[in-house]
Amino acid sequence: xxxxxxxxxxxxxxxxxxxxxxxxxxxxxxxxxxxxxxxxxxxxxxxxxxxxxxxxxxxxxxxxxxxxxxxxxxxxxxxxxxxxxxxxxxxxxxxxxxxxxxxxxxxxxxxxxxxxxxxxxxxxxxxxxxxxxxxxxxxxxxxxxxxxxxxxxxxxxxxxxxxxxxxxxxxxxxxxxxxxxxxxxxxxxxxxxxxxxxxxxxxxxxxxxxxxxxxxxxxxxxxxxxxxxxxxxxxxxxxxxxxxxxxxxxxxxxxxxxxxxxxxxxxxxxxxxxxxxxxxxxxxxxxxxxxxxxxxxxxxxxxxxxxxxxxxxxxxxxxxxxxxxxxxxxxxxxxxxxxxxxxxxxxxxxxxxxxxxxxxxxxxxxxxxxxxxxxxxxxxxxxxxxxxxxxxxxxxxxxxxxxxxxxxxxxxxxxxxxxxxxxxxxxxxxxxxxxxxxxxxxxxxxxxxxxxxxxxxxxxxxx
Amino acid sequence: xxxxxxxxxxxxxxxxxxxxxxxxxxxxxxxxxxxxxxxxxxxxxxxxxxxxxxxxxxxxxxxxxxxxxxxxxxxxxxxxxxxxxxxxxxxxxxxxxxxxxxxxxxxxxxxxxxxxxxxxxxxxxxxxxxxxxxxxxxxxxxxxxxxxxxxxxxxxxxxxxxxxxxxxxxxxxxxxxxxxxxxxxxxxxxxxxxxxxxxxxxxxxxxxxxxxxxxxxxxxxxxxxxxxxxxxxxxxxxxxxxxxxxxxxxxxxxxxxxxxxxxxxxxxxxxxxxxxxxxxxxxxxxxxxxxxxxxxxxxxxxxxxxxxxxxxxxxxxxxxxxxxxxxxxxxxxxxxxxxxxxxxxxxxxxxxxxxxxxxxxxxxxxxxxxxxxxxxxxxxxxxxxxxxxxxxxxxxxxxxxxxxxxxxxxxxxxxxxxxxxxxxxxxxxxxxxxxxxxxxxxxxxxxxxxxxxxxxxxxxxxxxxxxxxxxxxxxxxxxxx
Numbered sequence: 001x002x003x004x005x006x007x008x009x010x011x012x013x014x015x016x017x018x019x020x021x022x023x024x025x026x027x028x029x030x031x032x033x034x035x036x037x038x039x040x041x042x043x044x045x046x047x048x049x050x051x052x053x054x055x056x057x058x059x060x061x062x063x064x065x066x067x068x069x070x071x072x073x074x075x076x077x078x079x080x081x082x083x084x085x086x087x088x089x090x091x092x093x094x095x096x097x098x099x100x101x102x103x104x105x106x107x108x109x110x111x112x113x114x115x116x117x118x119x120x121x122x123x124x125x126x127x128x129x130x131x132x133x134x135x136x137x138x139x140x141x142x143x144x145x146x147x148x149x150x151x152x153x154x155x156x157x158x159x160x161x162x163x164x165x166x167x168x169x170x171x172x173x174x175x176x177x178x179x180x181x182x183x184x185x186x187x188x189x190x191x192x193x194x195x196x197x198x199x200x201x202x203x204x205x206x207x208x209x210x211x212x213x214x215x216x217x218x219x220x221x222x223x224x225x226x227x228x229x230x231x232x233x234x235x236x237x238x239x240x241x242x243x244x245x246x247x248x249x250x251x252x253x254x255x256x257x258x259x260x261x262x263x264x265x266x267x268x269x270x271x272x273x274x275x276x277x278x279x280x281x282x283x284x285x286x287x288x289x290x291x292x293x294x295x296x297x298x299x300x301x302x303x304x305x306x307x308x309x310x311x312x313x314x315x316x317x318x319x320x321x322x323x324x325x326x327x328x329x330x331x332x333x334x335x336x337x338x339x340x341x342x343x344x345x346x347x348x349x350x351x352x353x354x355x356x357x358x359x360x361x362x363x364x365x366x367x368x369x370x371x372x373x374x375x376x377x378x379x380x381x382x383x384x385x386x387x388x389x390x391x392x393x394x395x396x397x398x399x400x401x402x403x404x405x406x407x408x409x410x411x412x413x414x415x416x417x418x419x420x421x422x423x424x425x426x427x428x429x430x431x432x433x434x435x436x437x438x439x440x441x442x443x444x445x446x447x448x449x450x451x452x453x454x455x456x457x458x459x460x461x462x463x
Numbered sequence: 464x465x466x467x468x469x470x471x472x473x474x475x476x477x478x479x480x481x482x483x484x485x486x487x488x489x490x491x492x493x494x495x496x497x498x499x500x501x502x503x504x505x506x507x508x509x510x511x512x513x514x515x516x517x518x519x520x521x522x523x524x525x526x527x528x529x530x531x532x533x534x535x536x537x538x539x540x541x542x543x544x545x546x547x548x549x550x551x552x553x554x555x556x557x558x559x560x561x562x563x564x565x566x567x568x569x570x571x572x573x574x575x576x577x578x579x580x581x582x583x584x585x586x587x588x589x590x591x592x593x594x595x596x597x598x599x600x601x602x603x604x605x606x607x608x609x610x611x612x613x614x615x616x617x618x619x620x621x622x623x624x625x626x627x628x629x630x631x632x633x634x635x636x637x638x639x640x641x642x643x644x645x646x647x648x649x650x651x652x653x654x655x656x657x658x659x660x661x662x663x664x665x666x667x668x669x670x671x672x673x674x675x676x677x678x679x680x681x682x683x684x685x686x687x688x689x690x691x692x693x694x695x696x697x698x699x700x701x702x703x704x705x706x707x708x709x710x711x712x713x714x715x716x717x718x719x720x721x722x723x724x725x726x727x728x729x730x731x732x733x734x735x736x737x738x739x740x741x742x743x744x745x746x747x748x749x750x751x752x753x754x755x756x757x758x759x760x761x762x763x764x765x766x767x768x769x770x771x772x773x774x775x776x777x778x779x780x781x782x783x784x785x786x787x788x789x790x791x792x793x794x795x796x797x798x799x800x801x802x803x804x805x806x807x808x809x810x811x812x813x814x815x816x817x818x819x820x821x822x823x824x825x826x827x828x829x830x831x832x833x834x835x836x837x838x839x840x841x842x843x844x845x846x847x848x849x850x851x852x853x854x855x856x857x858x859x860x861x862x863x864x865x866x867x868x869x870x871x872x873x874x875x876x877x878x879x880x881x882x883x884x885x886x887x888x889x890x891x892x893x894x895x896x897x898x899x900x901x902x903x904x905x906x907x908x909x910x911x912x913x914x915x916x917x918x919x920x921x922x923x924x925x926x927x928x929x930x931x932x933x934x935x936x937x938x939x940x941x942x943x944x
Contacts, residue, residue, distance in 0.1 A: 045547035048525035051499030054506065073563050073594040074468065075475025075500065081507035084865040086848050089825070092471045096594050099465075100567060111467040118469070118826060130497050131563050131594060134533060161497040162564065163530050373498075374521040377551055396509065397520035444517055449551045457547055 002259050009176035009251075011164035013040070016350035020165040022371035023378055023454040026360060029369050033354045045457040049374035052170030053129060053159045054079060059174055059199050060125050060157070061088065062225045063232070067121040069093060069111045071104065071139070072129025091115050095131055103137050112146050112154055122229035123153045123182065133160030155181045166348045167373065168248055171199045175252040178224060178232055179259075187236035187260060193219040194265075194283075195241040195256070197249035200323075201225065201417070208418035209244065209270065212280060215296055216289060236260040240286055242279075244417070245269050247325040247353040269326050270417045272333030272425075273301070300419045308426050313390075314338035319383050319406065321345040321393035328359040330392070333425065335362060342386035343368035345379050370454065376400050380445050381454040390432065403443040407432045470825035472795060472845060472863060475593035477562050478504040479601025479634065484558045484609075485516050485523070486635035488668035491554035492518060494525035495541050495572060496562030500593065501525055511862065512639045512869040524548045528564060538570045545579050545586060555669040556617070558605070559588035566592035580616055587612040599687045599796055602634045606662075606691035609672055610698070617673050621699065626727060627658045627674070629681040629695065631688030633709065635663050637770060637796075639864045643873030643882070644709055648684075651876055654737045655720055655729050676701070680726050682719075684709045685772035686797070686806035702726055707808050708776035709875035712784065713742050716877055741877045748881045755888050756785070759895055764788045766832050767815075768842030769861025770796040775808060776875060777841055777860060777883070778815035790835040791818035793828055793842075795861065839891070856894035858887050 003009065012018035021041035022029055032038065053076065060068055061083050068090045070077035077092025091114065093099075093107045108126065115124050126139060143154045155177050159170055196213070198206060206222060213220050221231050221238070235241075241256050242265045243249035253264040265286050270279035277297055284293030318339040320330050324346040331341045341363055349357070349371055360367075368386065370378045374395070383391055383404045391401035392409040394416070401408050409432045415424045449456075474482075477496065481504055484490045494501045505520040526544045528537045541559070548557060561572055576588040589608040591601050630648060635641050642664045649659045649666060660671040660678060676699040681692045684706050695701045704723060710716040717738055723729065755761070762785050767774045774792045781787040792815060799821050812819050820831050829849040832840060840846050840857040844865040850857035859867065860874060860883075873879035874886070 043527075044543045045551055046498075046525060046527045046544070047521060048494055048496075048501040048523050048527060049498045049521060050502050051497060054499050054502060073475050074471050074473065074597065075478050075593040076503060077468070077471045078474040078478060078507040079503045080470060081472065081511070081863055082503075082509065084510045084844070086851070089470060092468050094465050094468045094471065096465045097592075100563070100594060107465075107467055114467060114469070114826075130533075131567070134564065134567050161499050162528055162533055165498070165527070165529065167499075376522050395521070397505065397515070397522065399515070400522055441517070444522065444553055445551060446553055457551075 002255060003176065004180050004255075004259070006176070008158035009169070009172040011169045012166040012172065012348065012350055013164055015172075016352055018164075018166045018168075018348045018350035019371060020348045020373055021458050022349070022369065023458055024369060025365065026357065026363060026367040026369050027365040029349065029371070030357050033349055033351075033357070038349070038351070041458050043372075043375070043457050044459060045377070047374055047377060050167040051159075051161045052164055052167050052173060053127060053161045055167040055170030055200075056157050056159050056174050057127055058082070059171060059225055060127070061090070062227075064226075064228045065121055066123045066125055066229055067091070067115040067119050069108070069115060069124065069126045070129065071095070071108050071111070071126050071137075072131045076129040076131075089119060100131055100135055103135060104132065105137055105139070105142050108137070108139065108142050109146065112142070112150075116150050116152070121152065123155060125155050125157055125177075127157045128159045130161045133162070153181050165373065168348065171248050172251050174199075174224065175255070179252070179255055182229065182232050183236050184233045185236065187234075189237060190239045190262075191234070191237045193221055193238055195235050195238040195253075195262070196220045196222045197241060197243040197252055198222055198225040199245065199248040201244055202413070204413070204415035205244070205417040205421070208415045208420040211420070212270070212276075212418050216280070216284070216293060218283065218287060218289075236262070238262050240265050242267055242283060245323060245325050247323055247350075250352060269329055271326055271329035271421060273336075273419075273422060274332060275329035276418050276422065304419050304422060307423055309430070310336075311338045312426060312429055316340065316389045317342040317386060318390040318392060319343045319345070319379070319386065319388040319401075321379060321391065321395060321398075322411075323347060323394070324349055324353045324356045326394070328356050331360065331363060333422070334392070337426070337429070339390075341367060342388050343370065343382045345370040345372065345382070347371070347373040368454070377445060377449065378454050380404050380443070381450055381452070384450040385454075389436075390429070399439075400444065402439050403441050405440070407435050466824070468824045469827075470845060472823055472825075472843065473597045473599075473637075474504060474507060476591040476595045476597065476601035476604070477501075477560055477593045478507075479598025479637075480560050480589055480591045480605035481523075481601070482508070482598065482636045483602045483605050483634065483663075484560070485518050486663040486667075487672065488665075489555035490518070490669060491548065491552050491557045492523055493545060493548050493557055493559045494523060494562065495537065495544075495559055495565050495570070496525065496528065497564055498525065498527035500562055508636060508863075510865050511636075512864040512867045513636055513642065514868060514870060518552075518554075524552060533564060533568055536568055536570055537565055538572070538575055541565075541570065541572060542575045542578065545575065549579075549584055549586075555585060556613075556672070557584070557586045558609070559586065560605070561588065561590050561592055563593040566590070566594075585616045587616055597796070598637060599634060602637075603687055603690040606631065606688070607694045610675060610691055610694045613672050614676065617669070619673055621676050623679060624658060624677050625679045626656065627660065627678040628652060628723070628727070629660045629675050629678045629692075629701070630662070630684070631681055631692050632684035632686075632706075632772065633663075634687060637862050638773065639859070639862055639869050640872060640874045640879070643869070643871045644875040644879060646871055647873040647876035647878050648709065650878075651716055651720075652723075654741075655723075656733050657723070657727065657729070680704055680723065682706060682723065685770070686801070686804045686808075687772075689804050689806060705806060707806070707811050708772040708779075711776045711780040711875050711883070712880050713738060713745050713877055714783070715779070716741070745877050745880055749884060752884055752888055755892070759888070759891050761888070761891060762786050762788075763838030764790050764836075765839045765841060766791045766793065766835050766837040768793045768795060768828060768832075768840065768846055770794070771808060771812075773861050775811055775815070778812075780880070780883075781841075782815060789816040790837050791820060791831060792816055793820045793822060793831055795823040795828075797821050856890050858890045
């Protein structure tokens with residue numbers, strides 16, 4: 001059912017029973033999430049982690065001709081410094097104690113007017129923060145008034161930083177607002193392009209996908225990351241949608257299918273040989289260009305095989321930390337290079353992305369699994385217990401694993417998608433071997449913790 | 464009255480407190496806030512210059528409070544978090560940092576801390592909320608709270624060391640060169656026979672915090688250390704030497720040493736011999752750069768953007784050493800009205816320039832720079848945009864500095880004079896080289912263009928000539944016939 005009637009998107013917890021706390025085996029996890037809803041858990045010790053404000057800001061900041069206002073205390077607007085591109089601008093309403101008592105609507109108004117006058121954007125996004133949510137500021141009346149005055153969409157992003165443990169909720173909130181307030185609703189005629197939905201991919205990964213699409217002469221629009229407002233408006237005219245990371249973009253794809261009859265081409269992230277092949281073939285199948293795609297794959301694979309050492313990770317124990325959608329592709333690829341997968345971590349599992357667990361039939365049932373957004377202390381526990389040789393992660397700040405004796409392979413600034421990603425991942429491991437036993441310092445964690453069950457600080461929620 | 468800010472560069476009080484404690488070895492920050500507050504600080508600084516300390520980013524313990532804690536209070540969540548932090552994470556001191564949410568909700572953080580301290584655990588808290596102010600406020604208050612309570616959680620006998628000094632006023636991270644600058648100040652003060660509590664970086668640690676009460680003097684190098692310095696003065700009778708900025712250049716350093724000698728006895732011979740050597744070192748190296756300075760005409764007009772301390776330090780040096788005209792200074796930290804501090808640097812600033820602005824709004828900063836038309840900017844990476852538009856170089860001296868790693872390089876003291884000049888001359892040289900490249904391609908383009916035009920004109924002219932000649936010949940021939 002379409003959600004567009006709702007004022008804001010539901011959190012992942014409410015919509016899909018998203019679970020952000022689990023520490024056990026693959027088998028126990030599959031069992032735990034097999035019902036119609038998933039029982040929540042609580043950590044009695046936790047580490048800070050990204051929230052939906054950060055994720056929403058990240059994706060919106062990549063839209064070229066829009067401006068962002070962070071409506072909150074000055075520190076929240078500090079997130080703008082995460083984007084170091086010279087041409088990028090943003091505003092902060094700089095709410096102080098007085099505003100938390102009397103309300104910050106006047107400053108929001110001033111910020112919107114400034115952004116409009118100084119930058120002439122095609123749309124203005126207002127990102128909500130804890131102070132505004134607690135204070136219950138009347139953002140909508142400011143928006144109504146200013147939209148009339150400025151004649152551009154002024155869009156509230158209803159983030160608050162404390163209603164969801166799952167930062168991907170931030171992508172859902174952005175999706176909801178884009179569909180509700182930007183996307184062209186009168187789109188009868190379809191145009192000759194497909195939507196390629198990207199929320200979190202780095203530019204390296206997008207470039208790899210774009211090269212594939214160009215090679216197959218598929219016309220596309222990457223949405224919403226790295227897009228423009230007019231491109232976002234046009235997504236209702238696409239002839240199909242494909243999502244690079246389904247657990248992030250499926251919400252948008254399904255809504256486009258339901259409301260605008262745009263077919264959603266189900267696929268998996270283009271990681272590893274099989275992931276990439278599946279991705280291309282699913283697209284090709286829909287577009288009836290199977291032959292062309294197969295000859296492309298054959299050609300690239302043949303070239304690629306020359307540079308891959310098939311037993312690169314023979315005898316090596318690897319712990320994988322990535323979003324659950326990517327775990328099957330990563331683990332399969334690494335296993336094919338000879339690795340023993342001694343555990344994996346993922347930020348959340350919900351009623352949609354749990355299907356990925358079924359794809360892991362090539363892993364032992366007792367493989368350790370840590371579900372947690374960040375929560376590196378639990379990963380420390382698993383790495384130490386499993387004596388992992390390698391820790392591969394898509395998340396930032398992972399030097400901690402070096403102190404537990406693992407060699408870290410980070411994909412933060414690397415391409416992982418497409419056949420290019422296959423080579424890059426392979427080469428990253430090749431280089432990582434040279435760091436074995438290097439850069440290590442003292443662990444920040446007590447030995448007592450590392451010998452305990454990783455489940456020690458997780459308890460079931462009492463409702 | 465606070466204002467909307469375009470591209471705010473400073474972060475909040477929580478961020479200031481966090482970046483302060485995470486740079487003290489042995490201290491574990493525990494953030495009592497929603498999950499993302501500390502992560503915003505981490506991501507904002509990830510692209511900047513200082514590297515990461517051991518308890519930073521996603522490794523920082525935090526309560527990650529949820530809606531129910533906002534509604535029903537988060538004190539019990541904090542209690543279990545502190546208890547378990549001690550079990551999981553190694554640390555000599557655990558510092559709880561408060562936030563906007565817990566302040567708005569009114570959690571009794573103090574009571575939770577007292578409870579755990581009674582069990583003999585080294586925990587203390589600071590009641591800074593993000594909306595209370597900027598990172599400078601956070602630095603001052605967390606340091607003040609630490610000095611107020613450290614003796615309660617880490618008791619030790621007070622034993623004043625007549626040569627020990629505390630260094631305050633330099634906020635880790637807010638000065639991109641903080642690590643090198645603290646190291647350099649330590650080197651200099653030790654060079655004249657003192658011992659130093661730097662608190663932060665490789666030479667600092669919890670030991671310094673405990674030891675602070677034993678110092679004979681606190682040297683505060685900016686307005687932002689006033690509060691913690693005052694606490695040490697009131698509680699432990701440690702006198703304060705208030706300086707407007709870190710020294711830069713032998714002359715300034717000597718001035719500092721003289722001021723210190725008013726409180727602490729320093730052997731005059733030792734000062735003489737130390738500065739004798741330092742002067743030779745500084746002169747020898749700086750004189751090597753003279754030709755560059757002259758040939759690149761390094762006495763351009765400048766605008767300085769940064770914290771008050773940096774602006775005074777660099778402004779005075781640029782004036783004294785290079786005879787620069789500072790067209791304006793833009794203070795990104797100072798408050799327009801500041802009742803909390805006694806430091807008043809107006810006179811000093813006026814010696815540098817008459818145009819003194821206080822703002823951290825990027826639009827206003829760019830407008831000021833545009834109207835002042837300087838030939839060079841000393842500022843942050845955020846000033847690159849306006850510098851590119853005005854086609855002038857920017858020397859990155861204030862926060863944030865992107866795409867650079869600065870670990871032990873200083874721009875204060877005596878060694879800092881050299882590295883500051885290195886950086887400055889390098890930036891100007893690169894800028895001049897780029898300009899020359901552009902000029903060269905312009906010259907080539909021009910030359911090529913004219914040649915092409917001339918040649919094509921010549922060709923068509925000769926063609927015309929031929930035609931005319933041919934027709935004339937024909938005509939003359941026909942006339943003859």
